[in-house]
Every structure is written in structure tokens, then in C-alpha cells.
Amino acid sequence: MIANPFIKNRIQPMKLLFAQILILIALLLASCIKKQAEVNIIPKPLEQKIGNEAFTYNAETKIIIGINQNLETLGAYLVTQLSNINLKSEVQYLEDINSTENAFIIQLDRRLDDFDDEGYLLSVDRKKILLEAKTIKGLVWGIQSFLQLIPVKFFEEENHMESFSVPEVYIKDKPRFSYRGMHLDVCRHMFSVDFIKKYLDIMAYYKFNTFHWHLTEDQGWRIEIKKYPKLMSVAAYRDSTLIGHYRDQPHTFDGERYGGYYTQEEIKEIVQYASERNITIIPEIEMPGHSVAALAAYPELACTDGPFRTATTWGVFEDVYCPKENTFVFLEDVLSEVIDMFPGKYIHIGGDEVPKTNWKNCSDCQQLIQSESLENEDGLQSYFIKRIEKFLNSKGRQLIGWDEILEGGLSPNATVMSWRGIEGGIEAAKFGHDAIMTPGSYCYFDHYQANPNFQPLAIGGFTPLKKVYEYDPIPDKLAEGASKHILGAQANVWTEYITTPEQIEYMILPRMAALSEVNWTGRDKKDWADFQKRINAHFNVYEALGYNYCKGSYALEFMLDESDQNKIEIRSEIYRPEIRYTTDGSIPTNASKIYKKPIKAIDIDVIKAAIFVEGEMMEEPGEFIIKK
Structure with missing residues (x-):
């Protein structure tokens, strides 16, 4: 049988088309998957699971507290915290609280036996926020975690937003020390x-x-x-x-x-x-x-x-x-x-x-x-x-x-x-x-x-x-x-x-x-x-x-790379710093190389490096001398 040279050329476009369809499907699926929200609670909770949904907190959201739980002071405290970010909220005290939607539900649950007095559970889904604790102490700390879920825009003085999204999250938390x-x-x-x-x-x-x-x-x-x-x-x-x-x-x-x-x-x-x-x-x-x-x-x-x-x-x-x-x-x-x-x-x-x-x-x-x-x-x-x-x-x-x-x-x-x-x-x-x-x-x-x-x-x-x-x-x-x-x-x-x-x-x-x-x-x-x-x-x-705060120490730490002793790693307590460095003994400038990965120490006698912010060196360069 004589091979037909045209068959190969016809198959290649078909393979290409099939691959393109697969890529298109993958992109469509990716677009349907919601990006998981960032949760930046400090101190870090004991357990934390983040979902892909969100709860929309707006002017219609009610704060619901179980009746006869003596939580009036706590309710007033939460209302005050929300009013500080220009969000008016109303507290309702009800017997049946679990069926309520578009609500922030707060309740004491003495059955949380594995919790100490300061532990709490905080769960957020697209229908409601639920905060539970064994004592009022735990509820107070749960409120702090909730406040840290609010987008930073709401804390700005000129904020006029009427709603915000709270990421879907499940938190089970209690402190290490009393x-x-x-x-x-x-x-x-x-x-x-x-x-x-x-x-x-x-x-x-x-x-x-x-x-x-x-x-x-x-x-x-x-x-x-x-x-x-x-x-x-x-x-x-x-x-x-x-x-x-x-x-x-x-x-x-x-x-x-x-x-x-x-x-x-x-x-x-x-x-x-x-x-x-x-x-x-x-x-x-x-x-x-x-x-x-x-x-x-x-x-x-x-x-x-x-x-x-x-x-x-x-x-x-x-x-x-x-x-x-x-x-x-x-x-x-x-x-x-x-x-x-x-x-x-x-x-x-x-x-x-x-x-x-x-x-x-x-x-x-x-x-x-x-x-x-x-x-x-x-x-x-x-x-x-x-x-x-x-x-x-x-x-x-x-x-x-x-x-x-x-x-x-x-x-x-x-x-x-x-x-x-x-x-x-x-x-x-x-x-x-x-x-x-x-x-x-x-x-x-x-x-x-x-x-x-x-x-x-x-x-x-x-x-x-x-x-x-x-x-x-x-x-x-x-x-x-x-x-x-x-x-x-x-x-x-x-x-x-x-x-x-x-x-x-x-x-x-x-x-x-x-x-x-x-x-x-x-x-x-x-x-x-x-x-x-x-x-x-x-x-x-x-x-x-408007808090006055320190952005951290701009000092640099030089160390041998753990995986390769011929490479020098540069670290800082600043998050994602712009580090510029030289290897010829000169002072780094805004035009010097940007540090992206550990530096090979071969044929280098000294590394000088400093952190730059908007083109300005933040403090004197650090220096690492390589011993031969």
C-alpha cells in the first residue's frame, strides 16, 4: 500500500483543533470558578476553612441575638463598631434565630464543651453569618475576627459604600494562653x-x-x-x-x-x-x-x-x-x-x-x-x-x-x-x-x-x-x-x-x-x-x-541557601521588598540589579544590598563578605 502524503497533513489540523477546544473548555471552567478570598485574621485562628462563596452585608442585614441571653451590651458594642464605618445596623432579640436569612446571628451555646471560656465558632455562608460561643468572652473575640473580614475600604473616612462582601469561612478558635x-x-x-x-x-x-x-x-x-x-x-x-x-x-x-x-x-x-x-x-x-x-x-x-x-x-x-x-x-x-x-x-x-x-x-x-x-x-x-x-x-x-x-x-x-x-x-x-x-x-x-x-x-x-x-x-x-x-x-x-x-x-x-x-x-x-x-x-x-505605625526594619539578613551552599539568600522582615544589590563592592543604587532569587557566590567577593521604596534607599546597605 502506498502511503498518502496528504493524510498526515489532514490529521495535524484536527489534532490542533481538538487541543484548542480542550484549552477553551479549561478557560471556560476556570472562569466559572470563583477566586478564593483572602482571609488575613490576626492572631491566626486555631482552625480556618475558606470557601468560594460570600455573604453580602448591607443595610438590610439584621443583627439577631437569642432572647434572654443577656447580650444587650454585646449587641450595642457591635452596632457601635459598625457605625464607626458608617454602617447602620439594627439588633433584634428573637427566640427562633436559626431560620433567619440575611442576618448576623449571635448566640451563646453552653453545649460547646470542647471550648474554653474564650473560644468561639464563626461561620459565614452566602445566606448568613453565625457566631457562637460558650461565654460572652468568646463572642467578643468572634466579633473581632468578623471585623477583620470587612474590606479595608469600609474603614476609610470617605467611605460611602452601602454593602460589602464577607468571604465564606468556617473558623473554630480559642487562645493558647489565658x-x-x-x-x-x-x-x-x-x-x-x-x-x-x-x-x-x-x-x-x-x-x-x-x-x-x-x-x-x-x-x-x-x-x-x-x-x-x-x-x-x-x-x-x-x-x-x-x-x-x-x-x-x-x-x-x-x-x-x-x-x-x-x-x-x-x-x-x-x-x-x-x-x-x-x-x-x-x-x-x-x-x-x-x-x-x-x-x-x-x-x-x-x-x-x-x-x-x-x-x-x-x-x-x-x-x-x-x-x-x-x-x-x-x-x-x-x-x-x-x-x-x-x-x-x-x-x-x-x-x-x-x-x-x-x-x-x-x-x-x-x-x-x-x-x-x-x-x-x-x-x-x-x-x-x-x-x-x-x-x-x-x-x-x-x-x-x-x-x-x-x-x-x-x-x-x-x-x-x-x-x-x-x-x-x-x-x-x-x-x-x-x-x-x-x-x-x-x-x-x-x-x-x-x-x-x-x-x-x-x-x-x-x-x-x-x-x-x-x-x-x-x-x-x-x-x-x-x-x-x-x-x-x-x-x-x-x-x-x-x-x-x-x-x-x-x-x-x-x-x-x-x-x-x-x-x-x-x-x-x-x-x-x-x-x-x-x-x-x-x-x-x-x-x-489614620494610625501611625512602623513599617518594619529595613535591615537585611544574608544567609547561605539551604539547598545550595554556593548561593546567598537575602531576607527582610518587610513583605515583598524591592531589594537592589551589587557584587562589585559599590553602593547599590536605584539602577542596580533587583534581587529575585539567591545569588550565586562563584567569583564574587562581596554582596552589598539595600531596600528601595519609590526609588529611595531606606537605610544603609547591608554587606555580606564571601570567604574563600
């Missing part, structure tokens, strides 16, 4: 009631449940105590404030009287505001150290005669409370009024940085050491703390102190805040005491978070976003049985060098988001690359709300 804290020092610099509320709003957004309010210090007393009026007229004010850094010599001062205090009514208002957001406030009344302001008002509480004045510089001062009977009467009177304002179970008494020079030279102190058979001045501090703890326990409260309260022996029921590292927390936990981890190197948000040459003045240190994210509150060397005493972690914001609300926002954002995931999300579910993507989406929310 204590998730943020601290704020209002003594070195004071902040308005409105800003304290804003601080609490940001805390709630990231599911922090404890606000540690530092209310007394050497530089100012900030809480109204009606029995001792000089605390407001004298201790609440200083004559001047240090300009520049404490290390700068000679010291210079602004010469301006500075101070103020929160009235008891203002404090009760803030406590109520916090409570509606599932936040407990722990007041801190410093003793026996950091008490110069109180001694300026009542010098008879000191070991020496004085006179004293409210401190105008930062640091640690030798003048501290003398453990005399009249001092304990004063402190118990103060704490009695504090307890009436703050319903939470904890009272923080400081206990840190107590110089004992005056105690060593004080006849009253030495006599007390003898009469109580104390070993030394450390024992005297322990006596002081134990006596205050006994009073607090008699009022149904528990004592928290900084890790110095371990010196001389820990009080029977005290909780330790470990700030000088992790050792204080480890020691407390080993002896069966609860501890809160707040080590300075990871959790002090008054530290620099990027190159100090490009940052506002700070006390020092270096605690960038990635470092915060990588922290774990349970030390590896802590025995498993003792780890249950680690309640969680807290970030501290000391304000020697933070003078405005905008500066506070800059120092806490986005590091607060990173710590929220440390506290909430299981260690095995944390993922830095995924967090980078999500926090980048939160930057858009910060922009829309």
Missing part, C-alpha cells in the same frame, strides 16, 4: 482618657484581654486617692522634664510644670469601657521603690527627712518607702480605694528596682529586721511584699509584682512578672507560682524596632517585629509539669521617651499584632512568611484609620 497583656506607663508621660480608650480598642482588635496600667512612679502619681489630697496636688506634678536622652551630659530640662491625674470617675469609665471589650485592667501602685512622687507629698513615709520633689529625670532613686507602721497604714488606705475602682482579681505592686541604701542606714528598718528575725534587707523587702499581699488577700485580691519580689523569698500566693529575662519566670514556675513572661529583649515596646538612625528617640535596645514574633513564652528548659504556671506574655510600653499618642501607636504597631499571635496561636501553627502577608494587609487598615 493571659494576653499590654502595659502602658502614664506616669513619665500622661495620656488622655480618649487615647486610653483607643489603646483598649486596638488591644481588643488583637484579642488582648489584660491592660496593665502603670499609675504611680517617681515622676508622677496619676490616680485620685480621696483620703490623701496631696497625691493630686503635689505628687501628680513635676517642675520640669528632662530633654533628650538620659545618657546625654550635661542634662537639660524644659522648665515646664508637667502632670495631672485620672479622677475616680474617669477610671471607672475606662474600667467599664474595657470590660465591654473583655479586657481586665490591672492597676499598678509601685512600692516600695519608684515612690519619690508620693514621698514628695508625704515625706514622713521615707527613711530620711527629705524634703523630696517629684522626679524630673529618669532612672532609679534611693528614696523609697520606709517599712514603718504609718507607711503600711497609708498604703492600705490607698489600696482600699484602688480596689473599689478596679474589680479584677489582680493588683500589681511593682516591687522592682528597690535600692536598699537608706534601709541599711535606717534605725527603724534595722530594728524591724531584728524583731522579725530577717536575714538582711532582701528579707525586709520580702517582709514588705508579704505584708501587702496579706492585706490584698484579705480583700479577695491577688498580688502581682516584677521579678524582684523573688528576692528574700516569694510571697505565698504571688504571681511574678518576669522582665529581666526569663529566669524569674522559670524560678517562679518551678516552685508552683504563676508567672507572666515579659522579658525586655522581646517584649519591651519602648525599644527600637528598626535602625536607630532613622527612628524616633528611644531608650535603647533592639526589638524588631520578627524578633517579637519568634518569641515563645514557655522556655525550652522549663519542665513540662511547671509550664502550666506560665500564664502568657505581656508587652510593656514605658514612656520616658514617648510623649504623644502618635508615638505610642508607632511603637506598638505592628509589634502588638505579632505578640497577639505569640499569645493566641499554637506554636506549631505560627508561620512567619504567612504572618508577613497578613500583617501587610493590616497595614492598609492602619492607613485607613
Whole structure:
């Protein structure tokens, strides 16, 4: 049989046509499949499944709450949050809630046995949103997750949209740690009631449940105590404030009287505001150290005669409370009024940085050491703390102190805040005491978070976003049985060098988001690359709300590629940065090569690289020298 040369040519076009039809079908199918929405919730939920549908939230959407569940305050809170983004909503309280469509349904379900008090279920389909929890606490956190599903456009001031899409999602969530804290020092610099509320709003957004309010210090007393009026007229004010850094010599001062205090009514208002957001406030009344302001008002509480004045510089001062009977009467009177304002179970008494020079030279102190058979001045501090703890326990409260309260022996029921590292927390936990981890190197948000040459003045240190994210509150060397005493972690914001609300926002954002995931999300579910993507989406929310925030450290990290030791990888905590580099020793410019993949190290002596934003180098180039 003779082959027909034309048959082959006829078959090829048929194959081509068939292939084109297959491609067309694939494209049509792809166009029918909806793109899965991005969900950027921080802290990352325990379980999260994203679908392809969406719920349209509009002016007709009703908030439906089960009747007789005592959720009126929660309903009002949600309405307020939605009204802040120009969306009016109505709450209805019904018996039959499950058949309702175009609704945000909220209900308590005591049958959620595998949940703790702060867990919640949030499910969204195209017909409704359903939020369930065992307690009101869980519902509050579920609302925060819902708020993070709202498109950023709705947070913009000029927003006039009447509806938005909520992605189809199923979330089952609960926290890793029961204590998730943020601290704020209002003594070195004071902040308005409105800003304290804003601080609490940001805390709630990231599911922090404890606000540690530092209310007394050497530089100012900030809480109204009606029995001792000089605390407001004298201790609440200083004559001047240090300009520049404490290390700068000679010291210079602004010469301006500075101070103020929160009235008891203002404090009760803030406590109520916090409570509606599932936040407990722990007041801190410093003793026996950091008490110069109180001694300026009542010098008879000191070991020496004085006179004293409210401190105008930062640091640690030798003048501290003398453990005399009249001092304990004063402190118990103060704490009695504090307890009436703050319903939470904890009272923080400081206990840190107590110089004992005056105690060593004080006849009253030495006599007390003898009469109580104390070993030394450390024992005297322990006596002081134990006596205050006994009073607090008699009022149904528990004592928290900084890790110095371990010196001389820990009080029977005290909780330790470990700030000088992790050792204080480890020691407390080993002896069966609860501890809160707040080590300075990871959790002090008054530290620099990027190159100090490009940052506002700070006390020092270096605690960038990635470092915060990588922290774990349970030390590896802590025995498993003792780890249950680690309640969680807290970030501290000391304000020697933070003078405005905008500066506070800059120092806490986005590091607060990173710590929220440390506290909430299981260690095995944390993922830095995924967090980078999500926090980048939160930057858009910060922009829309007008928050002042740090975009991160522009420092670069050079490392050998894990799969090929002849290649150099460049990393940054900035999400998808524009990195430009050179290999000839020159400074990179806007025209230098863009880093896209690990660089081959063959025939290269040095790599210099920097991040550029809109053509501008953000800080000095990083350098990696290749050793031959």
C-alpha cells in the first residue's frame, strides 16, 4: 500500500483543533470558578476553612441575638463598631434565630464543651453569618475576627459604600494562653482618657484581654486617692522634664510644670469601657521603690527627712518607702480605694528596682529586721511584699509584682512578672507560682524596632517585629509539669521617651499584632512568611484609620541557601521588598540589579544590598563578605 502524503497533513489540523477546544473548555471552567478570598485574621485562628462563596452585608442585614441571653451590651458594642464605618445596623432579640436569612446571628451555646471560656465558632455562608460561643468572652473575640473580614475600604473616612462582601469561612478558635497583656506607663508621660480608650480598642482588635496600667512612679502619681489630697496636688506634678536622652551630659530640662491625674470617675469609665471589650485592667501602685512622687507629698513615709520633689529625670532613686507602721497604714488606705475602682482579681505592686541604701542606714528598718528575725534587707523587702499581699488577700485580691519580689523569698500566693529575662519566670514556675513572661529583649515596646538612625528617640535596645514574633513564652528548659504556671506574655510600653499618642501607636504597631499571635496561636501553627502577608494587609487598615505605625526594619539578613551552599539568600522582615544589590563592592543604587532569587557566590567577593521604596534607599546597605 502506498502511503498518502496528504493524510498526515489532514490529521495535524484536527489534532490542533481538538487541543484548542480542550484549552477553551479549561478557560471556560476556570472562569466559572470563583477566586478564593483572602482571609488575613490576626492572631491566626486555631482552625480556618475558606470557601468560594460570600455573604453580602448591607443595610438590610439584621443583627439577631437569642432572647434572654443577656447580650444587650454585646449587641450595642457591635452596632457601635459598625457605625464607626458608617454602617447602620439594627439588633433584634428573637427566640427562633436559626431560620433567619440575611442576618448576623449571635448566640451563646453552653453545649460547646470542647471550648474554653474564650473560644468561639464563626461561620459565614452566602445566606448568613453565625457566631457562637460558650461565654460572652468568646463572642467578643468572634466579633473581632468578623471585623477583620470587612474590606479595608469600609474603614476609610470617605467611605460611602452601602454593602460589602464577607468571604465564606468556617473558623473554630480559642487562645493558647489565658493571659494576653499590654502595659502602658502614664506616669513619665500622661495620656488622655480618649487615647486610653483607643489603646483598649486596638488591644481588643488583637484579642488582648489584660491592660496593665502603670499609675504611680517617681515622676508622677496619676490616680485620685480621696483620703490623701496631696497625691493630686503635689505628687501628680513635676517642675520640669528632662530633654533628650538620659545618657546625654550635661542634662537639660524644659522648665515646664508637667502632670495631672485620672479622677475616680474617669477610671471607672475606662474600667467599664474595657470590660465591654473583655479586657481586665490591672492597676499598678509601685512600692516600695519608684515612690519619690508620693514621698514628695508625704515625706514622713521615707527613711530620711527629705524634703523630696517629684522626679524630673529618669532612672532609679534611693528614696523609697520606709517599712514603718504609718507607711503600711497609708498604703492600705490607698489600696482600699484602688480596689473599689478596679474589680479584677489582680493588683500589681511593682516591687522592682528597690535600692536598699537608706534601709541599711535606717534605725527603724534595722530594728524591724531584728524583731522579725530577717536575714538582711532582701528579707525586709520580702517582709514588705508579704505584708501587702496579706492585706490584698484579705480583700479577695491577688498580688502581682516584677521579678524582684523573688528576692528574700516569694510571697505565698504571688504571681511574678518576669522582665529581666526569663529566669524569674522559670524560678517562679518551678516552685508552683504563676508567672507572666515579659522579658525586655522581646517584649519591651519602648525599644527600637528598626535602625536607630532613622527612628524616633528611644531608650535603647533592639526589638524588631520578627524578633517579637519568634518569641515563645514557655522556655525550652522549663519542665513540662511547671509550664502550666506560665500564664502568657505581656508587652510593656514605658514612656520616658514617648510623649504623644502618635508615638505610642508607632511603637506598638505592628509589634502588638505579632505578640497577639505569640499569645493566641499554637506554636506549631505560627508561620512567619504567612504572618508577613497578613500583617501587610493590616497595614492598609492602619492607613485607613489614620494610625501611625512602623513599617518594619529595613535591615537585611544574608544567609547561605539551604539547598545550595554556593548561593546567598537575602531576607527582610518587610513583605515583598524591592531589594537592589551589587557584587562589585559599590553602593547599590536605584539602577542596580533587583534581587529575585539567591545569588550565586562563584567569583564574587562581596554582596552589598539595600531596600528601595519609590526609588529611595531606606537605610544603609547591608554587606555580606564571601570567604574563600
